[in-house]
Amino acid sequence: MSEVVNRRVNTLDALVAQLPDGTFLTSPELIAPYSGDWSGEYRGSALAVARPRNRDEVSVVMAYCHANQINVVPQGGLTGLVGGAVPRQELVVSLERMDRVRSVSPIDFSLVAEAGCVLQNAKDRALEADCILPITFGAQGSCRIGGNIATNAGGFNVLRYGMTRDLVLGLEAVLPDGRIWNGLKTLRKNNTGYDLKQLFIGSEGTLGIITAAAFKIFPRPQQIETVLIGLGSVEDAMALYARARRDCSDLLTAFELILRVGIDIAVSARSDLLDPLSQVCPVYVLMEVSGGGRIDVRSMVEGFLADAAELIIDGTMASSEAQSQRLWLLRETMVEAQGRGGRYLRSDVSVSISRLAEFIKDALIELNIRYPSALPVTYGHVGDGNVHLNVVPPLNMPPEDIDAFFHAAEATLFEVVDRHDGSISAEHGIGLGKRGAFLQRVDDVTLDIARSIKNSFDPHQILSQGRIYGARATTEVNSR
Amino acid sequence: MSEVVNRRVNTLDALVAQLPDGTFLTSPELIAPYSGDWSGEYRGSALAVARPRNRDEVSVVMAYCHANQINVVPQGGLTGLVGGAVPRQELVVSLERMDRVRSVSPIDFSLVAEAGCVLQNAKDRALEADCILPITFGAQGSCRIGGNIATNAGGFNVLRYGMTRDLVLGLEAVLPDGRIWNGLKTLRKNNTGYDLKQLFIGSEGTLGIITAAAFKIFPRPQQIETVLIGLGSVEDAMALYARARRDCSDLLTAFELILRVGIDIAVSARSDLLDPLSQVCPVYVLMEVSGGGRIDVRSMVEGFLADAAELIIDGTMASSEAQSQRLWLLRETMVEAQGRGGRYLRSDVSVSISRLAEFIKDALIELNIRYPSALPVTYGHVGDGNVHLNVVPPLNMPPEDIDAFFHAAEATLFEVVDRHDGSISAEHGIGLGKRGAFLQRVDDVTLDIARSIKNSFDPHQILSQGRIYGARATTEVNSR
Numbered sequence: 030m031s032e033v034v035n036r037r038v039n040t041l042d043a044l045v046a047q048l049p050d051g052t053f054l055t056s057p058e059l060i061a062p063y064s065g066d067w068s069g070e071y072r073g074s075a076l077a078v079a080r081p082r083n084r085d086e087v088s089v090v091m092a093y094c095h096a097n098q099i100n101v102v103p104q105g106g107l108t109g110l111v112g113g114a115v116p117r118q119e120l121v122v123s124l125e126r127m128d129r130v131r132s133v134s135p136i137d138f139s140l141v142a143e144a145g146c147v148l149q150n151a152k153d154r155a156l157e158a159d160c161i162l163p164i165t166f167g168a169q170g171s172c173r174i175g176g177n178i179a180t181n182a183g184g185f186n187v188l189r190y191g192m193t194r195d196l197v198l199g200l201e202a203v204l205p206d207g208r209i210w211n212g213l214k215t216l217r218k219n220n221t222g223y224d225l226k227q228l229f230i231g232s233e234g235t236l237g238i239i240t241a242a243a244f245k246i247f248p249r250p251q252q253i254e255t256v257l258i259g260l261g262s263v264e265d266a267m268a269l270y271a272r273a274r275r276d277c278s279d280l281l282t283a284f285e286l287i288l289r290v291g292i293d294i295a296v297s298a299r300s301d302l303l304d305p306l307s308q309v310c311p312v313y314v315l316m317e318v319s320g321g322g323r324i325d326v327r328s329m330v331e332g333f334l335a336d337a338a339e340l341i342i343d344g345t346m347a348s349s350e351a352q353s354q355r356l357w358l359l360r361e362t363m364v365e366a367q368g369r370g371g372r373y374l375r376s377d378v379s380v381s382i383s384r385l386a387e388f389i390k391d392a393l394i395e396l397n398i399r400y401p402s403a404l405p406v407t408y409g410h411v412g413d414g415n416v417h418l419n420v421v422p423p424l425n426m427p428p429e430d431i432d433a434f435f436h437a438a439e440a441t442l443f444e445v446v447d448r449h450d451g452s453i454s455a456e457h458g459i460g461l462g463k464r465g466a467f468l469q470r471v472d473d474v475t476l477d478i479a480r481s482i483k484n485s486f487d488p489h490q491i492l493s494q495g496r497i498y499g500a501r502a503t504t505e506v507n508s509r
Numbered sequence: 510m511s512e513v514v515n516r517r518v519n520t521l522d523a524l525v526a527q528l529p530d531g532t533f534l535t536s537p538e539l540i541a542p543y544s545g546d547w548s549g550e551y552r553g554s555a556l557a558v559a560r561p562r563n564r565d566e567v568s569v570v571m572a573y574c575h576a577n578q579i580n581v582v583p584q585g586g587l588t589g590l591v592g593g594a595v596p597r598q599e600l601v602v603s604l605e606r607m608d609r610v611r612s613v614s615p616i617d618f619s620l621v622a623e624a625g626c627v628l629q630n631a632k633d634r635a636l637e638a639d640c641i642l643p644i645t646f647g648a649q650g651s652c653r654i655g656g657n658i659a660t661n662a663g664g665f666n667v668l669r670y671g672m673t674r675d676l677v678l679g680l681e682a683v684l685p686d687g688r689i690w691n692g693l694k695t696l697r698k699n700n701t702g703y704d705l706k707q708l709f710i711g712s713e714g715t716l717g718i719i720t721a722a723a724f725k726i727f728p729r730p731q732q733i734e735t736v737l738i739g740l741g742s743v744e745d746a747m748a749l750y751a752r753a754r755r756d757c758s759d760l761l762t763a764f765e766l767i768l769r770v771g772i773d774i775a776v777s778a779r780s781d782l783l784d785p786l787s788q789v790c791p792v793y794v795l796m797e798v799s800g801g802g803r804i805d806v807r808s809m810v811e812g813f814l815a816d817a818a819e820l821i822i823d824g825t826m827a828s829s830e831a832q833s834q835r836l837w838l839l840r841e842t843m844v845e846a847q848g849r850g851g852r853y854l855r856s857d858v859s860v861s862i863s864r865l866a867e868f869i870k871d872a873l874i875e876l877n878i879r880y881p882s883a884l885p886v887t888y889g890h891v892g893d894g895n896v897h898l899n900v901v902p903p904l905n906m907p908p909e910d911i912d913a914f915f916h917a918a919e920a921t922l923f924e925v926v927d928r929h930d931g932s933i934s935a936e937h938g939i940g941l942g943k944r945g946a947f948l949q950r951v952d953d954v955t956l957d958i959a960r961s962i963k964n965s966f967d968p969h970q971i972l973s974q975g976r977i978y979g980a981r982a983t984t985e986v987n988s989r
Contacts, residue, residue, distance in 0.1 A: 134861075134863060135751070136747070136751055136862055136863040137861050137862045137863045137894075138754070138862070139861070180700065181700050181704075183698055183700075187697075187698065191671075191675070192698065194704070195671070195675055204954070204958075208954050209954065210954050210955065210958065211952065211954075212955075214930070214932075215861050216859050216860070216861060216894060216931065216932050216935070217667075217859065217862070217892075217893040217894050217895070218663055218667065218672065218859045218890075218893045218894065218895045218932070218935040218936060219859060219932040219934075219935060220660065220661050220663075220711055220932070220934050220935060220936055220937065220938045220939075221932055221933060221934050221938075221939060221943075221947055221950075221951075222939060222947065222951065222955070222959055222977050222978065223708065223711065223712055223716075223959050223962065223977075224661075224674070224707060224710070224711050225955065225958055225959065227704060227707035227708070228703065228707070228708070230704070231700055231703065231704050232703055236703075247759065248754050248755040248758075248759065250758070267616075271615070271616055274618070274728050275728040275801055276801055276802070276803050277801065277803070278728075278730070278760060278800040278801035278803070278804055279727065279728065279760075279801075280758060280759075280760075320758040321755055321756055321757065321758035321759075322756070323756050323757070323758070323808075323809040323812050323813060324758050324804050324809060328803075329803040329804060332803050333803060379696050379697065379698045379699060380696070381614075381617050381619070381695050381696060382616060382617045382618070382697070383614060383616040383617045410698075412697075413697040413698045414617075414696060414697050414698065415697070415698045450694070451696065452694075452696050452698070452699040452700075452701055453701060454699075454700050454701050455696070455698035455699060455700060456698060456700055457700065458700045458701075459700075459701060459702060463701075467701055467702065470701075471701075471702065472691065474684070474688050474689065474690050474691075475690065475692075475702070475705065478684075478690065478705055478965075478966070479702055479703050479705065481965040482703065482962065482965065485958075485961040485962065485965055486958070497702050497703075498702065
């Protein structure tokens, strides 16, 4: 940290003078909200906060910081969960004032927005044009699209519509030295040279600050069917998934796995939530299928369920939008209540679909052997091989022991991920939180290529310094 | 060219000795087939041809060539159409002996194959597992998947399944210095660091030699409906497209535009092809919609067509697979016969969908003003905004004038593309053929980033030298 402090210039006065009044926040009370993330797991401190109103102002900030070797971290909605946007004595560049949707075209099926646009606002604008922007997850009311792109956000609808990467048609970004890279096209196909936007997507703010983007949007489905299905095992859930993809013509929009403990958590947390099925099942799937007006989606799903009857213990199909929302409320409540009001270890891993059932079994056995009083909560987007296998510490654990517990439980989990040739981060990325575990696993060729790309974009290492590929530290003590 | 010759070491003997007998071809008659492309438009000469059997042999070749500064060009099926794989006094590394499909999983919906696998073979193997590998275009019987990935191939099914980029789950590549980069995963989601495979995809063999890849595959559709529709204008075709996407729930797999002249060409070329509709229409759309067994695809399409009746002059819906093949035969015959047995200018441009109709009109007017005796042939994947607007030279043009005509007609066309903010290469890439036009258009920031990436991968500039980003030459005299 001392290195960071030493390299920065102690005054931003010359930069402040170049930009309109109100661009910068410097008082401790005003910058506090920019210094920690939504989860509360990461807290840092900001040198100051710049709130540019357009890409040219971002460019001015970066050119100055490049020339003066001031460290910068770009910031969206602070919902990233791995600490990537939490400042460590850095200048925060918040995109919050660049929040406009610039255009929506239901003919091009495209939407262009500034990077600070809240995802929900972009989604709402697409809906006004009878289209959907399919990126969908819990934080959509506060996350910002620049952050979604920088972290290649996933969510519920990846199965049908892909990750954020698959939905980006074009990008505009300011490079660490202040130059503007303009790749803001809405073309569906363009094979003219390296697809440089792919580098910014998922690079977690280390290669540039995304300032605007063009997304693919899709016709709004006119029928959505939601089903909650109780099954005997994760194996059965995966067998059901393979049949669902075929039977439902790739119109599956969600296929969420929830182990029983998640239902218990939800039902205990809200008195207005009842156990959703008449039988208690070890495993549940929340499935959503959607289509246009010319397909009878309901009878398609009913036919699929009837044919798969031997796999299914019990189930319920929503017969109204209100009922559908009740089913999703179970899942949301489980996510909110899983920590029993305290901290819990979040994870976000993936394996090949064919190994998912075995992986979950192995991981739960391993965690149970080592931490028998901890509570694992398992759910996820299993059609993508992606599971959130979270671990709630034993109820009586002293607060000061929790960091060490998280570290150990995560190491246990990641060892099982390694055995199944999986990924330690399917959705959330590396940021600061997973850097240690990532650097232990990444091969030298990958590291060398990635660092040489980083060096060529950011020779002074001023942008999101230390995130993802930061030097291997012998003691990785992060905020968490 | 002299620079190239000077830089290479004149003997490959030490390399030949390191690899099994039969790996290298050196005699002029044996290397001749590797020296020109399928179109006949590009012809070069190879120093020799290496035919490695696995990635380690590719690694040995590249390490040697890197150490000795021997220029190398990787080669698949030679169907790329822009000369990228045609050798210019380079060592050809042909992937033809690395042609195995390693695995197909109908549970993971993935297929892993070596880079030299012919696309059709990979597609056939997917079908055996009741799945499809959706990359589909004319050259699929001879192109190889490494080339498909290196050029981010498009084709008929992009509308539903995406470009090749969207279908690649993982990659393995040998770097220009011989190191192996292993990114051959079949995970659907993996947000651990920069997604380096994206750099290789579409980089046209300039950053590494792809040796194997994992693809997404999809459930085989059980119903496919094919319709040929006659319309009054391109505007009407685009209006029909917007309705088709909504009405057919994104189950559109193809939406091909053909202007009338294409039908004339096909019908003249084969006596067994009749004018397909009872009325002659200015514009035709060949549409394909596919789904699983639980959707009545036929009635969905019929309902869509009935509702869109005011846009449609005439149409025919295939009632058997044989009839469907007859409709596609029209398109294939047009493509094969368009040159009237001689050379023609191929193009492959794109604009935003909303500008496509106006773009086609402007381009045809401009070409007609400047080259009234030339014959433009216009068809393409218009749901992607992508059109092949080819130009057949006047019948009486002396062969020695054709190169200059191509150059001028292409410049005319690209000027119209620029006016509509489009791409001069939607599918085929830059290679050698479009390098001059590309370098005139690319901005300095893009060029700087791309060249610094190229330099960090290939400091000696030995791999696919001069393709895409080669130095701006004052006289761009390529093979064509």
